[in-house]
Amino acid sequence: MKAVGVIVEYNPFHYGHAYHIKKAKEITGAEVVIAAMSGNFLQRGEPALVSKWVRTEMALKGGVDLVFELPYTFAVQKADTFAKGAVSLLDLAGCDAICFGSESGNIDDFYHTYDFLEKHQQNYDQAIRIFLNQGNSYPKALSRAFQSLNPTENIIDLALPNNILGFQYVSVAQKQQLKTKMVTIPRKSANYHDEHFSTAPIASATSIRKALFSLDQPISSIQSYVPESTYELLLHYKKTNGYFHDWNMYWPYIKYSLLQTSPEELRGILEVEEGLENRLHSLAVKCESFTQFMNELKTKRYTWTRLQRILTHILTHTKKKESVLTADKVSYLRLLGMTELGRTYLNRLKKDCPIPIVSKRSSFSHPQITIDTKAARIYAIGLSDPFKQKAIDLEYTQQPIYVRN
Numbered sequence: 001m002k003a004v005g006v007i008v009e010y011n012p013f014h015y016g017h018a019y020h021i022k023k024a025k026e027i028t029g030a031e032v033v034i035a036a037m038s039g040n041f042l043q044r045g046e047p048a049l050v051s052k053w054v055r056t057e058m059a060l061k062g063g064v065d066l067v068f069e070l071p072y073t074f075a076v077q078k079a080d081t082f083a084k085g086a087v088s089l090l091d092l093a094g095c096d097a098i099c100f101g102s103e104s105g106n107i108d109d110f111y112h113t114y115d116f117l118e119k120h121q122q123n124y125d126q127a128i129r130i131f132l133n134q135g136n137s138y139p140k141a142l143s144r145a146f147q148s149l150n151p152t153e154n155i156i157d158l159a160l161p162n163n164i165l166g167f168q169y170v171s172v173a174q175k176q177q178l179k180t181k182m183v184t185i186p187r188k189s190a191n192y193h194d195e196h197f198s199t200a201p202i203a204s205a206t207s208i209r210k211a212l213f214s215l216d217q218p219i220s221s222i223q224s225y226v227p228e229s230t231y232e233l234l235l236h237y238k239k240t241n242g243y244f245h246d247w248n249m250y251w252p253y254i255k256y257s258l259l260q261t262s263p264e265e266l267r268g269i270l271e272v273e274e275g276l277e278n279r280l281h282s283l284a285v286k287c288e289s290f291t292q293f294m295n296e297l298k299t300k301r302y303t304w305t306r307l308q309r310i311l312t313h314i315l316t317h318t319k320k321k322e323s324v325l326t327a328d329k330v331s332y333l334r335l336l337g338m339t340e341l342g343r344t345y346l347n348r349l350k351k352d353c354p355i356p357i358v359s360k361r362s363s364f365s366h367p368q369i370t371i372d373t374k375a376a377r378i379y380a381i382g383l384s385d386p387f388k389q390k391a392i393d394l395e396y397t398q399q400p401i402y403v404r405n
Contacts, residue, residue, distance in 0.1 A: 004030035005090030013058035015201040021063040024099035038075040040379035045308025056337040060403040061229035065342035069334040083168035088329035097181040105186025249382040251290040258284035337401030
């Protein structure tokens with residue numbers, strides 16, 4: 001059975017994602033779609049709108065056949081580390097190809113860009129250091145360093161978010177000499193950061209989330225932009241738990257963590273560096289809300305995304321010494337869900353998969369999955385009782401989601 005992999009967050013699953021799945025199968029001729037999906041905390045340092053289990057069900061009802069969780073130590077990281085985990089996961093899951101969306105839409109341009117940077121690597125690294133020393137954020141330094149090399153034609157724009165991630169996927173595949181083929185499709189209609197709805201049915205996940213949290217728009221305002229199954233699952237989650245997850249519900253826990261942790265201890269948290277621990281500590285004393293805290297914390301050097309990731313690591317108490325657990329590849333495949341076709345593929349994969357396939361949490365132990373479990377339980381504490389305890393227990397009690405094709 002031929003399989004194509006997709007790297008996703010589905011926060012939430014919408015018609016743009018359904019289009020991606022459809023085109024991925026068409027382009028590659030694959031029968032099975034396998035998703036490497038972030039857990040309850042995402043690459044941009046945000047709590048997912050709804051739990052990984054609900055997003056898994058959205059994915060399976062939207063056309064994905066197998067969903068594996070991307071471990072936290074890869075999922076809540078900068079683009080290159082995120083890519084290492086996701087690409088290695090899909091390669092180890094036996095994918096013949098990986099299909100990603102990009103602003104470019106031309107896979108040859110990604111390879112041209114990779115070759116160009118390999119040729120100019122020394123100058124590129126030197127330029128990055130110069131722009132970082134000038135106070136630029138890391139993404140801005142990368143973009144300015146790249147432009148300073150005077151790139152030629154057939155080079156992608158590395159200032160655009162999906163191009164950035166796509167380039168990292170291609171880089172991982174090239175450096176690790178993977179046989180998995182890389183393909184890309186152009187993003188359709190809405191851009192990644194669009195905050196407002198465009199012409200139906202395609203809208204960005206950002207605009208959908210904004211509508212869901214808006215006090216001026218009913219939840220029905222998103223109905224034209226998501227499959228009926230997604231809409232029903234969102235309605236049920238809101239009805240069952242009272243609200244969707246965002247940073248505001250975790251602010252009291254963040255503030256508590258910062259107030260009871262010394263600056264010296266904060267220096268041990270993943271991504272906290274360059275004296276940021278002192279600003280984190282002092283601002284926690286005077287800020288009353290998450291938004292106020294972030295607005296005062298943000299600087300030219302630190303992007304909103306990076307700061308959110310740091311706060312996620314503070315919330316989950318993920319230390320720098322735990323980041324050494326992150327190698328170039330994932331160490332296990334945590335199964336979150338499958339369709340009937342996915343189960344057939346999985347039975348074949350089990351025969352020669354080089355790493356453990358985990359469908360029952362209690363039967364497997366590994367330092368990375370311990371962090372995943374901790375993150376899932378901390379994600380649950382944002383809920384109110386009695387939903388909180390049920391969500392905490394899910395990490396061990398929930399069986400992989402099964403959806404019939």
